[in-house]
Amino acid sequence: MTKPKIGLLLGTRGMVMRAQREGTPYSADGMLALAERAEAAGLDSVWVGDSLVSKPRLEPVTAMSAIAARTSRVRIGTAVLLPAIRPPVPLAHSIATADIVSGGRIVIGAGVGGAFNDDQRSDWIAAGVEPEKRAGRFSETVRLMKRLWTEDNVSFEGKHFSFEELTLDPKPVQPGGVPLLLATHYRTGSEAQVRRAARHGDGIIGITDSPVQYAETIGKVDLARAEEGRDKEPFQYAYYLTVNLGADRQASEAEAHDFLINYYKVAHWGSSWGPWGTPGEVAERIREFADAGADTVIVRFASWDQPGQWERFEQDVWPAFA
Numbered sequence: 001m002t003k004p005k006i007g008l009l010l011g012t013r014g015m016v017m018r019a020q021r022e023g024t025p026y027s028a029d030g031m032l033a034l035a036e037r038a039e040a041a042g043l044d045s046v047w048v049g050d051s052l053v054s055k056p057r058l059e060p061v062t063a064m065s066a067i068a069a070r071t072s073r074v075r076i077g078t079a080v081l082l083p084a085i086r087p088p089v090p091l092a093h094s095i096a097t098a099d100i101v102s103g104g105r106i107v108i109g110a111g112v113g114g115a116f117n118d119d120q121r122s123d124w125i126a127a128g129v130e131p132e133k134r135a136g137r138f139s140e141t142v143r144l145m146k147r148l149w150t151e152d153n154v155s156f157e158g159k160h161f162s163f164e165e166l167t168l169d170p171k172p173v174q175p176g177g178v179p180l181l182l183a184t185h186y187r188t189g190s191e192a193q194v195r196r197a198a199r200h201g202d203g204i205i206g207i208t209d210s211p212v213q214y215a216e217t218i219g220k221v222d223l224a225r226a227e228e229g230r231d232k233e234p235f236q237y238a239y240y241l242t243v244n245l246g247a248d249r250q251a252s253e254a255e256a257h258d259f260l261i262n263y264y265k266v267a268h269w270g271s272s273w274g275p276w277g278t279p280g281e282v283a284e285r286i287r288e289f290a291d292a293g294a295d296t297v298i299v300r301f302a303s304w305d306q307p308g309q310w311e312r313f314e315q316d317v318w319p320a321f322a
Helices: 012-022 029-041 060-070 088-102 118-126 131-148 191-200 211-227 249-264 279-292 306-316
Strands: 005-009 045-048 075-081 106-110 154-157 162-166 180-183 203-206 236-245 296-301
Touching: 005 075, 012 029, 012 249, 029 045, 029 060, 029 306, 045 060, 045 296, 060 075, 060 088, 075 236, 088 106, 088 131, 106 236, 118 131, 131 154, 131 180, 131 191, 180 191, 191 211, 203 211, 211 279, 236 249, 236 279, 236 306, 279 296, 279 306, 296 306
Parallel strands: 005 045, 005 296, 045 075, 075 106, 106 180, 180 203, 203 236, 236 296
Antiparallel strands: 154 162
16 A cells, blocks of 8 residues: 555634524634644644634635744645636636745635535525526636636637636746646436536545545546546546544544534434544545555544544554654
8 A cells, every 4th residue: 555645624613603502703723733733743734624604614725824833834725616606717816825824835625515405505595596507617716727727818618608718917926827626426426416526626536435435436436547648647646535533433423423513413424424423534545445456545533633643543543654
């Protein structure tokens, strides 16, 4: 097994949930301190999530810029951003600015986003976006941002956005623009999703697959990349792993369930997330995804006690991958 890079999800949603639960003021101090601790320990990256009104949290591009000001080495990413909920040109500008602030450390995991129930649809409605148009907006936004980050005088004619002779400055620090890892899944994916990643992505990010399914997803994307003539270009493979660390598996599962029900309001994850249990089990699952092809595994703690989970992870799991 080639050791994967390890990233840490900084719980901007969990931060809001805990403050609301305890009746305390919102504060980003815990998020920023955990980012510093992850960098000091030697992790590769830290990540933040995205949603609007359905799952309240810190706005992700702003949060990434704050993290950039408190760190100097770690990559800083989104897992995952919902680009289609935003106008593409201001979003491209914000991400480029964050890349400059960070010295070229931003990476964007991005997905279409769900609209399968009233709660999910509320994000799109609040943003003035028709939920049914989110996939088309997403594809055009990805294409447009990549061009704005690398070209001047961009003309673009799509179903959702049209521009003539548009130049966006300043451009990102990273040559070729900020990497875009497009959400691509075995269980909920489609041929369009695979083709989009192969044609326009700088990598993929998964969240719901088993290791076997993730390997199959990689195989599909790699085949499509070859068909697009992009199989020789650099490409990243990330997986977002949700865990809870504890000596008592039953207690770990109970806490994870409580946290995630408060997070999503519905138990949609089934058996696809976890493990909930010992550090050895978590380390083994990371190895399984690395063997499946993941070069980066992003770890999210399904727990109200993020610092406590981090301490267990740093002591008992991280040394195997350092």
